[in-house]
Amino acid sequence: MAPDPNDxxxxxxxxxxxxxxxxxxxxxxxxxxxxxxxxxIVEEAGSxxxxxxxxxxxxxxxxxxxxxxxxxxxxxxxxxxxxxxxxIVSFGLWIRxxxxxxxxxxxxxxxxxxxxxxPVKWKSEYPNPAFQNCDAEDAFWAxxxxxxxx
Numbered sequence: 001m002a003p004d005p006n007d008x009x010x011x012x013x014x015x016x017x018x019x020x021x022x023x024x025x026x027x028x029x030x031x032x033x034x035x036x037x038x039x040x041i042v043e044e045a046g047s048x049x050x051x052x053x054x055x056x057x058x059x060x061x062x063x064x065x066x067x068x069x070x071x072x073x074x075x076x077x078x079x080x081x082x083x084x085x086x087x088i089v090s091f092g093l094w095i096r097x098x099x100x101x102x103x104x105x106x107x108x109x110x111x112x113x114x115x116x117x118x119p120v121k122w123k124s125e126y127p128n129p130a131f132q133n134c135d136a137e138d139a140f141w142a143x144x145x146x147x148x149x150x
Contacts, residue, residue: 017130019142025122030073031059062110069111
């Protein structure tokens with residue numbers, strides 16, 4: 001697809017995408033990544049531009065799409081070298097902090113809880129440059145957007 005001449009900002013620096021970290025953390029939408037975005041050229045009032053859409057919300061809240069969410073999502077990336085090394089060096093005896101979290105025993109609720117939840121430390125499945133660039137001002141902006149929804 002040809003680049004949108006109206007879209008002059010790199011995606012990882014757009015406040016909307018940096019602030020999306022807040023919403024994804026709140027919903028535990030760990031599968032938020034480039035492949036789950038849809039960009040479409042639309043025309044309004046004779047002007048063409050790219051409209052960005054978010055898609056695939058099957059793995060949110062406590063759901064892991066068709067089963068209960070695993071314990072790792074939201075707490076650690078799929079591949080996290082430091083954790084891998086700690087596991088190898090300890091011969092698998094190292095217990096990750098998120099393995100100690102007490103989740104509900106109800107599959108319909110899934111793996112979501114509030115006692116250990118820290119939105120700043122929340123992680124999606126894969127590192128997301130926009131999320132990594134999210135600062136306190138972006139998070140505040142996003143929280144204000146959510147407040148304006150109702």
